[in-house]
Amino acid sequence: MLKILNLTKTYGDKKAVDNLSLHIKAGEMFAFIGHNGAGKTTTIKSCTGLLNFDNGDIYIDGVSIKDDPIACKKKLAYIPDNPDLYEFMSGIKYLNFIADIYGISTEERNEKINRYGDMFGLTSDLAQSISSYSHGMKQKLAIISALIHSPKLLIMDEPFVGLDPRAAFLLKEEMRKICDEGGAIFFSTHVLDVAEKICDNIAIIKDGRLVISGKMSHVKGDSSLESVFLELEDKDSTFGKEWDNA
Amino acid sequence: MLKTLIKSRISAMFASMTQGKKNKKQKKLATGLLIALFVFLIAYFLFAMGAMSYGLCYMGLQTGDTYAVFTMAVIISSALCLFGSIFATKTQIFESKDNELLLSMPIPPKYIFISRMIALLMINYLLEAVVMLPCMVMYGVVIGYEPLGFIFSVVVFLLLPFLTLALSCLIAWVISEIASRIRNKTFVTVFLFIVFFLGYMYLCGSIGMYAGEIEDAMVDLSGLKNTALFYWAGDAMANGSILSLLLFALCVIVPAFLVYFVLDKRFIYIITTKKSKLKVEYKGNSERKLSAYGSLVKKELRRFFSSSAYIMNAGLGNVLCVAFAIFIAISSQDLIAELGGDYEALKRFVPFIASCVCVFMGSMNLVSTPSISLEGKSLWILQSAPINPKDILMAKLSCHLIICTPLSVISAIILCVALGVNVGYSLLVILAVLSSVAFTGYWGLFLGLKFPKFDWQNENVAVKQGFAVFGSMFGSMLFFMILLGVGFILTTISTILGLLVLIAPPAILSAIIHSYLVNGGCVAFENLKDR
Incomplete structure (x- = not known):
């Protein structure tokens, strides 16, 4: 569903992402872990067409994002780390705007707005201006807007930040559902417990380079993800080790 | 402590002028252009x-x-x-x-x-x-x-x-x-x-x-x-x-x-103190499905009408245009009576003058200029959505046209009726107005795309400051002043010639900018992601 091949992105002299390759298959939930400034957001933004990259390519469901960005964007949904939404709109107007962009029928959008609105406890606030929303409410609205067009691929940057425990639980449930229905999820997180519990696969990135990637059980072995992550963070020479399909 | 606070406030004010430039070269260029504009403005005021x-x-x-x-x-x-x-x-x-x-x-x-x-x-x-x-x-x-x-x-x-x-x-x-x-x-x-x-x-x-x-x-x-x-x-x-x-x-x-x-x-x-406001409860969805383009235009209009700073700084020309037209319409009869026989001799200039009023006042409309900067931190929404950049740019232009065209045309009609301009010339006056509205829209959008300002905290910065806003306003004013000068001279030969000067150049330039926007402009919008 998402194939990142030799992705390289530089900012001036600094290589933010260095020759990164990952493959996220349909039905997989893939966690992307790394320290602050490791290159997670740069990778995610490159995958969603928000950032140009210097080398490599990214394929969404077999289509290169360089060749046909619009076809790729139709298949994915993106939730950023900071939900900067249109503050001049109300929640419902924003959702309808997104539904219009993705060409969702009136019946389908109404059904989804009601379902997800009720699920995340946002329905009664949908007529309010987004400028009056808390961070968590904006995050919920960003999640609903991402789910409204039933994406095949959901890419999220720190999706649990700002969510209350109930909303975080519901999001995890919904993520599982998307994967069970044949979709794929690629997300970054610092909450290692969550990644450990819900993800099938994981990749750890350090200073723009892939440290390790593969099935969760293989990467962490008998230890906890936290101890593996901390151990790898301290090492310098394990770049590029791939445990995929081991 | 007070000194530090004052220093930070003043540096914040000046920093907001050059924000949004990704490298030193661009920053230098923007600062240089801004200084040049300020020098021009100050020189203008000092001279006047x-x-x-x-x-x-x-x-x-x-x-x-x-x-x-x-x-x-x-x-x-x-x-x-x-x-x-x-x-x-x-x-x-x-x-x-x-x-x-x-x-x-x-x-x-x-x-x-x-x-x-x-x-x-x-x-x-x-x-x-x-x-x-x-x-x-x-x-x-x-x-x-x-x-x-x-x-x-x-x-x-x-x-x-x-x-x-x-x-x-x-x-x-x-x-x-x-x-x-x-x-x-x-x-x-x-x-x-x-x-x-x-x-x-x-x-x-x-x-x-x-x-x-x-x-x-x-x-x-x-x-x-x-x-x-x-x-x-x-x-x-x-x-x-x-x-x-x-x-x-x-x-x-x-x-x-x-x-x-x-x-x-x-x-x-x-x-x-946060003032309590009446909470509006959501009672079911009454929104109709729109096309992606229609929704983009609606979004732009919604943004314009949701911001008092945007309305007053970018749409003031509309209000001034209508106010001026009404003022001239009211006082025109006295003026015509005062001029007496001379009015007949000056009549050939009337359609040109009516156009000048609308065109010049309309050049103060900058609706399209800050529309790209106003995306600010929300730019990711448009850039991650499956929309052709051409549609995004044209939606911003459409918003400018929707807001500025009706009032400019109404002002032109008021002036033509009040000053007794015949139907043929009235149509040319309206054409001149339409051409100028299109030009200000395209020109503003072009500058907004070339000199965007995304890292604002307060939208006033996007609406009022930066080279795009200054360049759009003073650039179009200067352009129209030149046209008005040339047009006035040509009107002494023929009224139609004078009016054509106000119609053709803005229309041609609009077509050139349109051609850029739908080609290179789309690439430029795509590349805004790297800023």
Whole structure:
């Protein structure tokens, strides 16, 4: 569903992402872990067409994002780390705007707005201006807007930040559902417990380079993800080790 | 601590001018262009005010009413200060984004308040200087100062911004208080602003009328003394009158002190109290499905009408255009009657003049210019959505056309009907207006795309500052001024030729910019992601 091949992105002299390759298959939930400034957001933004990259390519469901960005964007949904939404709109107007962009029928959008609105406890606030929303409410609205067009691929940057425990639980449930229905999820997180519990696969990135990637059980072995992550963070020479399909 | 606060406020004000540039080269270019524009503007003001003052000085010498020179300058500079700083006052004092951060630090609230007031005072001094300095220099050269006059001139110069700042604080406070309690904040803010501004202009205008009468030396000076403040300022500066200076100082210091005292006492309350608003409950979806393009246009329109700063800074030309058309329509019959037989000789210029009014006023409409910068941190929404950049750019242009076309065309029709322009010429006038509206839209969008400003905290920065906004307004004004000049000359040969000058060049340039936007412009929009 998402194939990142030799992705390289530089900012001036600094290589933010260095020759990164990952493959996220349909039905997989893939966690992307790394320290602050490791290159997670740069990778995610490159995958969603928000950032140009210097080398490599990214394929969404077999289509290169360089060749046909619009076809790729139709298949994915993106939730950023900071939900900067249109503050001049109300929640419902924003959702309808997104539904219009993705060409969702009136019946389908109404059904989804009601379902997800009720699920995340946002329905009664949908007529309010987004400028009056808390961070968590904006995050919920960003999640609903991402789910409204039933994406095949959901890419999220720190999706649990700002969510209350109930909303975080519901999001995890919904993520599982998307994967069970044949979709794929690629997300970054610092909450290692969550990644450990819900993800099938994981990749750890350090200073723009892939440290390790593969099935969760293989990467962490008998230890906890936290101890593996901390151990790898301290090492310098394990770049590029791939445990995929081991 | 206070020094640090003032320094940070001033550096923030200047930083906002060059924000949004990704490298040093771009920053240098933007700074250079901005400096060039500022120099041009300051030179323009200095020249215009200098020329006006020069004329007034000679008139004053003839009539003996030399204070009229300063009275006029004080009226103009106070209007400029008030109009130029009122929104800065509103955002700096009442809606500043860093209030909570600063209050959480061990800084006395009084210092926060004082630092903001000093920064605003500096804006007022800058605005005052471009009007008052040339006037003071011209007065010195043409008339010469009384022994005390020069010292009092400096004192008046230093005191005047305290009054305009106090007034803008009061107006901004009233607007913020009312707007914070009402749901339709934008409408109320725009309405109140226009009411206050017109009220102030009326006040200045009525005093200005006296000043105008001075110029004609037709008025009794004892009556003029009733015009108070502006007369006292002029009298103190020109004649070195201690009494006038004291009266002026009293009129400035007392209200300034009162406003400062009240605001200082209420500062924490004002910035920390959230006014309760009626919560609107969502009761089911009544929105209809739109096409992606239709939804983009609707979004742009919604953004425009949701922001009072956007409406007043980018759409003011519409209001001025209609107001001017109505004013000319009302006064045209008297003018025609006054001109008598001469009107027939001048008739060939009438369609051209009608076009000039609409075209020039319309050049102040900048709806499309800040529309890209206003995406700000929300740019990711459009860039991650499956939309062709061409649709995004054309939606922004459509918003400009939807907002500006009807009022410009209505103004043209009003003028044509009032001035008795025949149907054929009326159609050409309307074509000229349509062509100019399209040009301002395309030109603004082009500059907005080339010089965007995304890292703003307050949308006023995107709407009012930066090279795109300056370039769009003054570039299109300059372009139309050249066209008007050429058109006027050609109108002496043929009315149609004159009108064609207003129709063809803007239309051709619009077509060129359109062709760029749908090709290179789309790539430029795509590449905004790397900023």
